[in-house]
Amino acid sequence: MTNRSDIPPAHTIKRMDPPPPSVRxxxxxxxxxxxxxxxxxxxxxxxxxxxxxGTDDEAADTPPTPFRIALARYHETVERWIGGNWAPDPAHDKWEGLPVGFVGFxxxxxxxLAVGIWMVRVSSSGA
Structure with missing residues (x-):
């Protein structure tokens, strides 16, 4: 039987803090x-x-410059939220209209079906 102390901890379930801003x-x-x-x-x-x-860039001997990384960080974090470019989706606990429409249908x-069955029963009992 293995001891629980032999199993390394799973760090994938811990929340991550964002890295600090940097010039480089x-x-x-x-x-x-x-x-x-x-x-x-x-x-x-x-x-x-x-x-x-970035591993593939380094393997090709063309690592990205700090400017390109800063530009990517800006576009991924700041610009994504400006001007309504970001569309909510179920993965981010936002409300989606599709389930409501499906349930309504x-x-x-x-x-x-209930009204149709009721009308058939009413018409057959009166005849």
Whole structure:
């Protein structure tokens, strides 16, 4: 039987804090923005990945400059929320109209069937 102390802790369930602003940001800071939920495209949890962000650029010997990383951080965090560019979705606990429309459709079909059955019974009992 294994001892619980032998199992490493799972850090993927802990909330992530966003990285601080920096004059010379790194790709790890951009990943931290994403993992902290600051960009709005995922829940604020640590996301271990097989190939961390920026690995392919470094392998090609073309790592991104701090300016490009700062630009990416700006567009992912600030500009996304300006001008209504961000559309709410179910992953972010926002209300969606589709379930309400679907339930309304089911209720309408049920009412039509109930009225139709009632009319058939009334007409057959009077004849």
């Amino acid at each position: 940001p790194t790709v790890a800071m951009l990943q931290g923005d994403i993992d902290s939920g600051l960009t709005g495209d995922k829940n604020p949890m640590f996301d271990p990945s097989g190939a961390p962000l 089911i209720v309408a079909v049920g009412l039509i």
